[in-house]
Each structure stands twice: as structure tokens, then as C-alpha cells.
Amino acid sequence: MEVLVVYETMFGNTGQIAQAIAAGLAAHAHVTVTDVVDAPAEVPPQTDVLVVGGPTHAFSMSRASTRKDAVERGAADSDLGRGIRDWLEALPQGGHPQSFVGFDTRVDIPFLPGAASRSATRLARRLGFTVTEPESFLVEGYEGPIVVGEVERARAWGERLALELADT
Structure with missing residues (x-):
């Protein structure tokens, strides 16, 4: 199975988190990981699974304005x-014959609506991908750090994901 992780x-x-997910996936698949700034213009045809993740900004995927705020x-x-x-x-x-799986990082505050992974999954569905339930990983604040145990959970999730998608 060929997996492309874009984050x-x-x-x-x-x-x-993307690197940890990729490590888990790599136990059962060939994985390529790339930052979105270096991602290809199209999903390579040999890709079976596309895993896409980003930080949750203003309850969704980032926009130019929210990225500018983060730089500030x-x-x-x-x-x-x-x-x-x-x-x-x-x-x-x-x-798009690939399966799509979204993930995000978000602040560890209960009951906050919206997540980048859910928005990305809706967009992927509209683009014609077969989608799988997304996952969120928690950070302690806007800048982080990652909540203790989340990196390990991301690796385990990646491994489970590879096994589940290999069966489909």
C-alpha cells in the first residue's frame, strides 16, 4: 500500500504528529511524508491512501489570515x-481512487466546535475521494506543546489505520 501524508x-x-502517524503507517505500508508547501499539484497515481492534516485555526482549516496571525x-x-x-x-x-483520511491538531479545550480534519474531510468528499473518519490530536495551547501521550497515540492510530485500510 502506498500512502502520501501531507501536513x-x-x-x-x-x-x-504527521511524522508519528507516518511511523505507524510505515509498519504496514510504504509512506511518503511532505509538508504542504512541497506537496505535488496532483495526488500521484500510485497513491492508495492520502492522509492530510493541519492545525485547527478558527474552528476549521487555516486561511491566509489565520496563518498570518500565527506568524505574528x-x-x-x-x-x-x-x-x-x-x-x-x-x-x-x-x-480520485484514493482513500482520504484527515487529521488535525487542536487546543485541548472541551466542547470547542469545528476541527480542521472535519472541514478537510468534507472538502475531500466533494472532490471525489472515499473518506474515512478523521482524528484530532491535542495541543496545550495555540503554540503547543503537544499534550503528553498524543504523539504515541498518533503512531498507534497510524498503525491501526494502515491495517484497516489494507483490508478494504
């Missing part, structure tokens, strides 16, 4: 130009 990260937390709070400006929303919206519509 957006502003403070490094989502990148760490101290995030690196390397991801300022393009987020997962921009990348997904630029993909061609229809005819």
Missing part, C-alpha cells in the same frame, strides 16, 4: 503561503 504546521506540532505569534513564516485548504482546493475534482 501543514506553523509551530511544529502538527508536523510532529511567533510561528515560522515558511508555511505562510499555502495551507492544506489551498492545496486541497487546487486538486482536480472527481475521479
